[in-house]
Amino acid sequence: MAESIAMLPWSISSAAPLDHRVMLRANCSSQKLERYSGTCTEASFSRLSSTQPSLLFSNSKKSRLKCLPPLNVLVDSETQAVPAKPLVGNDKIGVLLLNLGGPETLDDVQPFLFNLFADPDIIRLPRLFRFLQKPLAQFISVFRAPKSKEGYAAIGGGSPLRRITDAQGEELKKALWSKDVPANVYVGMRYWHPFTEEAIEQIKKDGITKLVVLPLYPQFSISTSGSSLRLLESIFREDEYLVNMQHTVIPSWYQREGYIKAMANLIEKELQGFDTPQKCVIFFSAHGVPLAYVEEAGDPYKAEMEECVDLIMEELERRGLNNPYTLAYQSRVGPVEWLKPYTDETIIDLGKKGVKNLLAVPISFVSEHIETLEEIDVEYKELAIESGIENWGRVPALGCEPTFISDLADAVIESLPYVGAMAVSNLEARQSLVPLGSVEELLAAYDSQRRELPPPVTVWEWGWTKSAETWNGRAAMLAVLVLLVLEVTTGEGFLHQWGILPFFR
Numbered sequence: 001m002a003e004s005i006a007m008l009p010w011s012i013s014s015a016a017p018l019d020h021r022v023m024l025r026a027n028c029s030s031q032k033l034e035r036y037s038g039t040c041t042e043a044s045f046s047r048l049s050s051t052q053p054s055l056l057f058s059n060s061k062k063s064r065l066k067c068l069p070p071l072n073v074l075v076d077s078e079t080q081a082v083p084a085k086p087l088v089g090n091d092k093i094g095v096l097l098l099n100l101g102g103p104e105t106l107d108d109v110q111p112f113l114f115n116l117f118a119d120p121d122i123i124r125l126p127r128l129f130r131f132l133q134k135p136l137a138q139f140i141s142v143f144r145a146p147k148s149k150e151g152y153a154a155i156g157g158g159s160p161l162r163r164i165t166d167a168q169g170e171e172l173k174k175a176l177w178s179k180d181v182p183a184n185v186y187v188g189m190r191y192w193h194p195f196t197e198e199a200i201e202q203i204k205k206d207g208i209t210k211l212v213v214l215p216l217y218p219q220f221s222i223s224t225s226g227s228s229l230r231l232l233e234s235i236f237r238e239d240e241y242l243v244n245m246q247h248t249v250i251p252s253w254y255q256r257e258g259y260i261k262a263m264a265n266l267i268e269k270e271l272q273g274f275d276t277p278q279k280c281v282i283f284f285s286a287h288g289v290p291l292a293y294v295e296e297a298g299d300p301y302k303a304e305m306e307e308c309v310d311l312i313m314e315e316l317e318r319r320g321l322n323n324p325y326t327l328a329y330q331s332r333v334g335p336v337e338w339l340k341p342y343t344d345e346t347i348i349d350l351g352k353k354g355v356k357n358l359l360a361v362p363i364s365f366v367s368e369h370i371e372t373l374e375e376i377d378v379e380y381k382e383l384a385i386e387s388g389i390e391n392w393g394r395v396p397a398l399g400c401e402p403t404f405i406s407d408l409a410d411a412v413i414e415s416l417p418y419v420g421a422m423a424v425s426n427l428e429a430r431q432s433l434v435p436l437g438s439v440e441e442l443l444a445a446y447d448s449q450r451r452e453l454p455p456p457v458t459v460w461e462w463g464w465t466k467s468a469e470t471w472n473g474r475a476a477m478l479a480v481l482v483l484l485v486l487e488v489t490t491g492e493g494f495l496h497q498w499g500i501l502p503f504f505r
């Protein structure tokens with residue numbers, strides 16, 4: 001029987017659980033899963049455990065996450081119903097790249113932070129307190145801005161994200177045209193220019209009829225791709241043109257062979273810079289998310305991240321590279337617990353364990369940005385040297401790396417036959433080469449209940465406890481907000497006296 005490899009796509013159901021690996025269960029058939037050691041059982045696809053990975057994996061004794069099926073499955077070529085030509089009639093194809101956006105000057109930093117913290121997918125307030133979202137965003141952004149500005153000043157006075165994302169868009173367009181898919185590529189940022197709304201306006205002006213939405217985050221998180229998709233959903237819902245425009249979304253693509261190979265190429269190249277490459281610990285550092293996103297809201301981010309690291313290490317192993325490796329999470333913000341292990345603590349531990357060679361690999365993002373250029377290159381490098389690590393290296397972000405861009409183009413092309421064809425009963429769509437879904441369906445699948453994320457401590461405890469600190473903190477914050485509102489409405493108060501408040505306007 002002739003066989004070819006295809007990605008097992010999404011099963012989309014409104015009652016779908018929050019982890020897409022659980023959803024995959026609905027699509028399993030025992031013949032198609034022959035490549036896995038077992039058959040497709042409830043147990044093998046059960047919800048992932050949230051236990052932390054051990055600090056340091058050794059390739060020789062790898063404790064693989066057996067419950068995580070790779071998304072590649074063997075599919076009988078007879079049943080793999082992918083049309084050969086993705087383009088239909090006079091359709092105008094568009095690709096919308098979604099990204100975070102970043103401040104381009106130091107003056108942009110505070111308003112950028114405001115946009116970020118005003119996003120209910122970044123700070124999820126209990127329903128009763130939703131009216132406080134914007135004042136709270138104003139408050140936090142003003143207080144965080146000086147620290148953030150220092151960071152952006154250290155990397156040249158602004159984020160390189162817009163420039164890099166635009167270049168990626170240009171290269172993707174070239175790659176698509178060279179593969180006979182004449183598509184326009186648009187960039188829509190979540191928190192800074194060019195905003196998603198601006199991209200959508202252009203898409204309408206250009207008369208695009210079929211749109212592929214491609215978040216530039218390899219792994220899905222409610223806080224990144226999820227947030228951008230939620231915004232898109234609200235824009236689509238309110239616009240007659242967009243309601244009728246066919247679209248599909250590629251929610252995550254960390255499992256794609258081209259991406260994995262491109263990452264492995266970069267790692268292999270950087271390892272060669274070490275005197276003893278085989279002794280170097282490969283240190284994957286992913287942007288963190290608050291633990292509650294994963295444990296309470298069902299964010300698949302951690303599971304996808306771990307699987308992604310596994311796939312890259314398997315690729316390196318195939319190339320004869322058996323380095324030890326570890327995964328940790330960086331860039332936590334605020335008082336709640338974030339995904340662990342934390343990058344800074346892990347670096348210190350590795351130093352204590354006598355590790356001398358460390359290669360940092362930023363894994364959650366495909367452009368250079370403040371957290372690679374400042375946090376990793378400056379802060380973590382310094383910490384590593386202080387912790388006894390003698391040789392430090394860092395893998396660059398993928399940027400416009402040709403294997404990567406070409407693979408993104410393939411992902412788009414593979415998704416085209418399914419644009420606008422995502423009915424649950426549509427078997428073809430279910431067997432597409434990339435996991436697909438419409439904006440609404442994807443959000444329903446990943447984040448249907450849009451749960452309020454619980455505060456760090458949920459029950460009141462008497463005494464000098466974390467709970468007391470939390471509630472005192474909240475009471476203080478509320479008091480400050482009330483004062484702020486009074487100041488703004490009356491035009492009088494201590495902030496005016498100190499000449500601070502007009503600064504907010």
Ligand SMILES: C=CC1=C(C)c2cc3[nH]c(cc4nc(cc5[nH]c(cc1n2)c(C)c5CCC(=O)O)C(CCC(=O)O)=C4C)c(C)c3C=C
Nearest residue numbers: 102103122148159221223224287288289333364365369370
């Ligand atoms: C996969 C990547 C990212 C996840 C997940 C993510 C979650 C997340 N981020 C914040 C808070 C901040 N993020 C900031 C910058 C920033 N975040 C990402 C990526 C992810 N964020 C990038 C690429 C950048 C840099 C953009 C740039 O300008 O180069 C910032 C601002 C910078 C700073 O002050 O440190 C904040 C704040 C939260 C709260 C969160 C999950 C809930």
Ligand SMILES: [Fe+2]
Nearest residue numbers: 100287288331
């Ligand atoms: Fe972030």
